[in-house]
Amino acid sequence: MEPEGLSQVRHLTKREMAYHELRRAFFTGKFAPASSATISQLASQLNLGLMPVREAIQQLAYQGAFEFLPNRSIRVPVHDxxxxxxxxxxxxxxxxxxxxxxxxxxxxxxxxxxxxxxxxxxxxxxxxxxxxxxxxxxxxxxxxxxxxxxxxxxxxxxxxxxxxxxxxxxxxxxxxxxxxxxxxxxxxxxxxxxxxxxxxxxxxxxxxxxxxxxxxxxxxxxxxxxxxxx
The missing domain is CATH 1.20.120.530 (GntR ligand-binding domain-like)
Known part of the structure; x- marks a missing residue:
């Protein structure tokens, strides 16, 4: 007899893992205002690869958490x-x-x-x-x-x-x-x-x-x- 009402466990993609970890870093103060980093630096720290980290950063930038700089690095904005x-x-x-x-x-x-x-x-x-x-x-x-x-x-x-x-x-x-x-x-x-x-x-x-x-x-x-x- 199989149990009813159980949901299938869904594994997070690398992009989702990168997004959730970066988002958590925002809420715990790991990113200081005006601090900057490169996508490769963050990808190395997260050990998830450039592509999923880049996609996660783009999502966070769309949400206003990051801003892109001309030198291709990213920065935590300081709002007026x-x-x-x-x-x-x-x-x-x-x-x-x-x-x-x-x-x-x-x-x-x-x-x-x-x-x-x-x-x-x-x-x-x-x-x-x-x-x-x-x-x-x-x-x-x-x-x-x-x-x-x-x-x-x-x-x-x-x-x-x-x-x-x-x-x-x-x-x-x-x-x-x-x-x-x-x-x-x-x-x-x-x-x-x-x-x-x-x-x-x-x-x-x-x-x-x-x-x-x-x-x-x-x-x-x-x-x-x-x-x-x-």
Whole structure:
């Protein structure tokens, strides 16, 4: 008797492996703002070959994570204040909507997962490992956004996170009070989980907006560390 409901395991292609590894590097602070590299350097580090790495980089460049330079190398962009302001306005629209929709669909196992992510974030903050903090913060938020069941919105949000990720982590690492600032957001994260657990779309959206407004103000107030970067 064969078991029912099992899905066939799909192996990732080399291009997919390269994309996921580079994407993870963005969310953990491996790429600093304005840093540059060649495709061959990254292919050597990933040990995946030039073609799949080039294709992964092209995908990330399309998403705004990389920009191509005239000498055929790639660079992590440094966005100006106007660009960042537009980015946060887009995040407010998309992430608040996704959170409100997610509240309608959230399940108890997802709530349990969110609480575990938050516990991990609180532990990582004490070690000042802001790359890992950002990664688990990504896991926390996207666990929520996936529940809106709209892959177009999910893709758009991820593109915005990719654009801002390296700059966000750079500020955390440069700012002496970063641990305290991140800790201040933990109660809001807890409130958000409780609102989601109650399937309260309006309250969930309200809390997410507070989190994003706080993040925007903190981010822009420390932008000065990028002013001398060319």
């Amino acid at each position: 204040l106007d660009e960042l302001d537009s980015l946060f306005k887009a995040r407010l629209l998309l992430e608040c909507f996704a959170t409100a929709e997610a509240a309608k669909n959230i399940t108890k196992p997802i709530i349990t997962e969110l609480r575990q992510h938050l516990k991990t974030i609180a532990e990582l903050i004490q070690s000042d490992d802001f790359g890992q903090v950002q990664l688990f913060n990504y896991n926390f938020h996207f666990e929520i956004y996936r529940q809106c069941n709209n892959h177009y919105i999910l893709d758009a949000i991820e593109r915005l996170w990719l654009r801002a990720g390296p700059m966000h982590i750079a500020i955390w690492r440069e700012h002496e009070g970063a641990r305290r600032e991140v800790e201040r957001t933990l109660p809001l994260h807890k409130d958000l989980i409780n609102a989601l657990a109650n399937n309260d779309s309006l309250e969930s959206k309200k809390i997410m907006r507070k989190m994003l407004v706080y993040s925007r103000e903190w981010f822009l107030s420390h932008y000065s560390i990028f002013e001398n970067i060319e």
